[in-house]
Every structure is written in C-alpha cells, then in structure tokens.
Amino acid sequence: MPPQSSALQVVAIPGSVRPGNFTGKALAILADELRQKPGINLELIETARIDFPLPGMSNGSPAVKRFxxxxxxxxxxxxxxPEYHGSFSSVMKLVIENMGFPSGLSGKPVALLGVAAGKIGAIKALEHLRSVCSHVGAIVLPGPISIAGVQQVFDEEGNCLNKGVEQEIRSLAGNLLDYLRKSQCPEVPLEEMVRHGNSMEWAPPTV
Ligand SMILES: Cc1cc2nc3c(=O)[nH]c(=O)nc-3n(C[C@H](O)[C@H](O)[C@H](O)COP(=O)(O)O)c2cc1C
Structure with a gap:
C-alpha cells in the first residue's frame, strides 16, 4: 500500500546486527502489531544493511543520508x-551518533524495547538508552519493555513462546500510538484553511 500523507510515520530501529538476533524477533512482533493499526506507516530500518560510519566520520553513503x-x-x-555488557549495544550507539547534530531524535517521541539473555532482563541497557535519548532531546515514553531470558522466549522462526511477553511487546505499539494521537497538536495545512475561508471549520484529518 502506498504511504498515506495523513498517516503517522513510525520508524523502528533494531540495535543488533547478529544473524538471527532476538532483538529483530521482538521487533518483528511489534511491527506486526503496528501494521494492523489504521493510519500508520511503519518503516523498519535494516540496520545491518546500512554502512554507518564511525562517529565524526562521513562516508557519503546515500543509505545513511536516507536514514x-x-x-x-x-x-x-x-x-x-540487546543488552551487551551491562548497557545497550554499540550498534545502537553508532546509529544514534549518525542521526546528526542536533540529533534527529530531538523532540521525537521514542519508545524503547530491550532484550537480554540474563534473568534481570535489559534493565541497564534501557536505562542507559533512555539517558542518551533524553540527552539529545527525545521524549522518551514511560513503560519500556524489557525481555529477560530471551533465548527461551522465541523459537528459531521468531514465534514468541510466552504469551504474556508477546502481549507486553504488542502493548508498546498501542502506547506509542496513543501518545502520538493524543499529545501532538494537529498540523494545520494553511492552504486548506485559505480554501475553506474559515479556519474554525477546518478539522484535522482523522488518523
Ligand atoms: C557482546 C555481548 C555482551 C553481552 N552482554 C550481556 C549482558 O550484559 N547481560 C545479558 O543479560 N546478556 C548479555 N549478552 C547476551 C545477550 O543479551 C543475548 O545474546 C541476546 O540474545 C542479544 O540480543 P541479540 O540476539 O538481539 O543480539 C551479551 C551478548 C553479547 C554478544
């Protein structure tokens, strides 16, 4: 389906490039939930396919510019x-470093999801990621999802074996959309106001 201009644009970015990574499996479930919602255009970034330069360097990659x-x-x-060594992945940090100055995250609502092999889940990764996102001016939504013991939660095909965890992942989609729909002022297309002559009659497109 071609993108709808009035639809909300949501971008999902995985921070693992490991073949068969669990971060991608968790994100695929969230993406599935988002794609069932009306008025959403979801773009899932293929982090592993983008040649992100090291911080402060430029490689002129069109894929990075498009990102x-x-x-x-x-x-x-x-x-x-993923949680790597008690924090979020260096891949995710590199992705954030490549969002520019000021950061492309600045002013954006951001929802967080973390996976970890350990019993306490991705708590540290999520706290550190929240801190960095806040530092660059993102609006980090409360209620990040942390998945513990991730190797036991998904099978090879990416099916979630724990219905409670799956429900939690899916709920993140609803939380983000609720926030986007209820907190943002509608953008008023000025040309439309001129055509209708009376701005009071103009109603924002329903999404
Ligand atoms: C470099 C590295 C560091 C890791 N450090 C942690 C850790 O600190 N805590 C933890 O629970 N799991 C740790 N793990 C295990 C990962 O959480 C686990 O492999 C998880 O599947 C990673 O997500 P991914 O499959 O999306 O890459 C580490 C794995 C790697 C590769």
Missing amino acids: QETVSAADGIILAT
Missing part, C-alpha cells in the same frame, strides 16, 4: 536494543 531523512520525518521512533 537521517527518514528519522527526521518520523512522528515516532522505536529503538530496540
């Missing part, structure tokens, strides 16, 4: 990270 434009145009962002 930055996609983030800038987004109404909401989902960042999904």
Whole structure:
C-alpha cells in the first residue's frame, strides 16, 4: 500500500546486527502489531544493511543520508536494543551518533524495547538508552519493555513462546500510538484553511 500523507510515520530501529538476533524477533512482533493499526506507516530500518560510519566520520553513503531523512520525518521512533555488557549495544550507539547534530531524535517521541539473555532482563541497557535519548532531546515514553531470558522466549522462526511477553511487546505499539494521537497538536495545512475561508471549520484529518 502506498504511504498515506495523513498517516503517522513510525520508524523502528533494531540495535543488533547478529544473524538471527532476538532483538529483530521482538521487533518483528511489534511491527506486526503496528501494521494492523489504521493510519500508520511503519518503516523498519535494516540496520545491518546500512554502512554507518564511525562517529565524526562521513562516508557519503546515500543509505545513511536516507536514514537521517527518514528519522527526521518520523512522528515516532522505536529503538530496540540487546543488552551487551551491562548497557545497550554499540550498534545502537553508532546509529544514534549518525542521526546528526542536533540529533534527529530531538523532540521525537521514542519508545524503547530491550532484550537480554540474563534473568534481570535489559534493565541497564534501557536505562542507559533512555539517558542518551533524553540527552539529545527525545521524549522518551514511560513503560519500556524489557525481555529477560530471551533465548527461551522465541523459537528459531521468531514465534514468541510466552504469551504474556508477546502481549507486553504488542502493548508498546498501542502506547506509542496513543501518545502520538493524543499529545501532538494537529498540523494545520494553511492552504486548506485559505480554501475553506474559515479556519474554525477546518478539522484535522482523522488518523
Ligand atoms: C557482546 C555481548 C555482551 C553481552 N552482554 C550481556 C549482558 O550484559 N547481560 C545479558 O543479560 N546478556 C548479555 N549478552 C547476551 C545477550 O543479551 C543475548 O545474546 C541476546 O540474545 C542479544 O540480543 P541479540 O540476539 O538481539 O543480539 C551479551 C551478548 C553479547 C554478544
């Protein structure tokens, strides 16, 4: 389906490039939930396919430029990270470093999802990621989802074996959309106001 201009633009970014990674499996469930909602255009970034340069470097990659434009145009962002060595992944940090100055995350609502092999889940990864996102001016939504013991939660095909966890992941979609729909002032298309002659008669498109 072609993108609808009045639809909300949501961008989801995985922070693992490991073949068969669990971050991608969790994100796929969230993406499935989002795609069932009306009025949403979801773009799932293929992090592993983008040649992100090291911080402060430029490689002139069109894919990186397109990535930055996609983030800038987004109404909401989902960042999904594995927990590596008690924090979020260096891949995710590199992705954030490549969002520019000021950061493309600035002013954007951001929902967080983390996966970890350990019993306490991705708590540290999510706290650190929240801190960095806040530092660059993102509006980090409360209620990040942390998945513990992730190897036991998904099968090889990416099916979630724990219905409670699946429900939690899916609920993140609803939380983000509720926030996007209820908190943002509607953008008023000025030309439309002129055509209708009376701005009071203009109603924002329903999404
Ligand atoms: C470099 C590295 C560091 C890790 N550090 C942690 C850790 O601190 N805590 C934890 O619970 N799991 C840790 N793990 C295990 C990961 O959480 C687990 O492999 C998980 O599946 C990673 O997500 P991914 O499959 O999306 O890459 C680590 C894994 C790697 C590769």
